[in-house]
Amino acid sequence: MTQPYDPAAIEPPVRQRWNDEDAFRAPDRPGEKPYYCLSMFPYPSGHLHMGHMRNYTISDVITRFHRMNGRPVLQPMGWDAFGLPAENAAIARGVPPAKWTRDNIRHMRGQLKELGFAIDWSRELATCDPEYYRWNQWLFLKMLEKGIAYKKTGTVNWDPVDQTVLANEQVIDGKGWRTGAEVEKREIPMYYLRITDYADELLEALDGLDGWPERVRTMQANWIGKSEGMEISFPVADGELTVFTTRPDTLMGATYMAVAPEHPLARKAAEGNPEVAEFIRSCGTGGVSEAELAAQEKRGIDTGLTARHPLTGEDLPIWIANYVLMSYGSGAVMAVPGHDERDFAFANKYGLPIVQVVRLVDGQHEYDDSNWQDWYVAKENVELVNSGPYDGLDHQAGFDAIADALEEKGRGRRRTQFRLRDWGISRQRYWGCPIPIIHCDDCGDVPVPEQDLPVRLPEHLVPDGSGSPLAKDEEFLSCECPECGAPARRETDTMDTFVDSSWYFLRYPCVDNEESMVDRRTRDWMPVDQYIGGIEHAILHLLYARFWTRVMRDFGLLGTSEPFERLLTQGMVLAETWYREDDQGRKVWFNPAGVDVERDGKGNIVRAVAAEDGQPVHFGGIEKMAKSKNNGVDPATLVGQYGADTVRLFSMFAAPPEQSLEWSDAGVEGAWRFLKRLWQQVHEHLEADVPDGDPGGERSDEALEARRRVHETIAKVTDDVGRRYTFNTAIAAIMECSNHLSRFRPRSAGDFAVAREGWEALVRLIAPVTPHASQALWQKLGHEDSILEAGWPAVDEAALVQQQVTVVVQVNGKVRGRIEVPPGSDREVVQQRAMQDENVQRFIDGKSVRKVIVVPDKLVNIVVAA
């Protein structure tokens, strides 16, 4: 009797074997670059969630594929260990963030190990370790020295009750998350990194990132937002108001000026004008996030001040408008309501004049106010109107003529503007990397000397939600000024956690180096060959990492500019949501695991009840797995139930990696059934009687067909896993092949050898996804070596040759028949055979054939008159 598939018995010994063999260690051989397969490291939130599980399975499949193809591979793992959730946990439970974080890491490391990932654990790192973050501090000081880091003020969310700075996430509908108090905007000094110095390079290098998804490159390009335009100065009472515009050609259509509420002119207007002051104050509440600002209703107020049009000399009113961002350009715009959507909306609301200065000249349509939307931002096939001497010029000529005129008058200059802003890295938080600065009354801001690094973060503090505990910790605060020796105080701000994650991949190769940030190994092993992580990181993290890598390159620490050769952005993991409303009408969410659902024949939900009380619950849609909807499925539970291979198999099979994945318990069941069947089928083959004779001898037609399918599958899986990363279709092909192979009954020694070849191929093809089962089956098939060393199956081209191919016959594009022909048949022959087909005849009989299209070995389309 065959041993049934029992992952609880199979998986642990297999993992033990890999462990004993130290099978996942990346070899360090000078000059040799291992394939560097990197996953975005997890935030240690407490438990591994499905998103992690999916992410790391994808990289493990790629890692194991390359290992089986004979390449040394580095697949490391670490912890993005600083951040806000640790402080929230501390506030909620009174546990120091350090302890909470390290406990979580311990637990999650165990969970990762149970999944059998081929990770080189000897290189593990955590960003909260002083041995790691000391290099954040070291590089920050180098940047400060070179002027790449600098200090200026920035706007933050201020909770007036807790007297603390809030993250955007902590601002809900303009109110503090804990206090409910109306959030205020506040200006505070912060450190910034000059990422804008690299804007052009970061933009241009995107073209070379062939291994990145097009959409990520587009998003980054739009984020950097390079635009060619002009800086124009409008004279005002005692000076000038400078604006940036990409459309100087519309200058004659400017009817008012708009400045941000934080603009100096706005402040000036507020002096002695309580109404204006009140308006500015009202703009000072609510959060600072751009999404929030942009979604606000457009509001404004006339300052009573005017600016003189640099060409016409006309006086234009200056308005304060909440839709003008102080952080872009100069914080002021010339408003051309005729040709800008936002200006148009604003002008309409406040009754400001709207002048058309551009019109379409394509002669196709008449344009007027009724189809405003069609022409107001057009740049092609346009001419200037109502623009005096510039009438009749097209967009470019108008741009040039007006730019020249302004430059001549000294009222403007051509300039490139980026949307990208410098990266503010100061955070008024405890659980982060301390910024290594000392404040001295006499010497000012003094960098901590290199030999005093790292500035260690005290780990015993417990934040309470009101301000940083560092600012209250005398032991941390008090120090001596490195320059004059007088008593001084430490900077209490910590660094943005994006700093930690901007270079962690440079540290894995040299994690043991206590002397320097990176070394020869980093230079040898970079760039990362394949990076895998969530699409939500498409802009910020990836842009910061590209910037940081370039800074290190310019310091002579690295030879590469681009850190990530190829990028794969995985989709989210979704699950059903179920709820019931309580007395106050609030939704109470039930975990899908605790809901029993009854469906009709069409799959519609008939009845759903909570298992705990048998009372009905309502379907809330399919949503991203999240605590708030209580729809998370714990990978650990499933691994306990089905084993790691089944969970890995389902998550790779249910959807291609880039798409979102809908969790389904029934689908997991299906993956489990497939593995049981494969296990059974290989055992049946092993237990069958081996026919006598020469294994290299004659093969039946069935055997040749089976062999053709096996080699087609090898070709498809190799392409799907190695090039396309469509693991779902690779698995489907393996399932299809195993279904066929299990029906094949070898009757000769030659046939039996074909079956053996097939099963050995399938066990290896599925090995990157289900390594435990494959390792066990590989051993049963008589091999001593590790599945990682078993080699990837090779395609025998000779096995792929087919005697007949099916050609589809269409009449006027509709399929009317199929014919079998030898591959490579003549067009004429195929066409004639197609026209003789009985069903085809019915549709072409008595009609004149206008045209026949023949796609060799695939399709014939006969076009007949109607």
Add this chain to the structure above:
RNA sequence: GCCGGGGUGGCGGAACUGGUAGACGCGCCGGACUCAAAAUCCGGUUCUGGAAACAGAGUGCGGGUUCGAUUCCCGCCCCCGGCACCA
């Protein structure tokens, strides 16, 4: 609001370069095994009509290009991700 992506059977998805829409899996229906159930195995399963052969319709909606469109173009609807202090 701005930038990016997506929408295909009852469900997850496949169709890679414009060439058979629905591979593979789930679910469901029928059958075998069983005293019975579970598990397993076999068959069917886009919709409409038809016993079947076959015919008609069909890839969010409305148009277009083409011998041929899930795929390309134009307009719209809905959903999701990001928006600089969540990570």
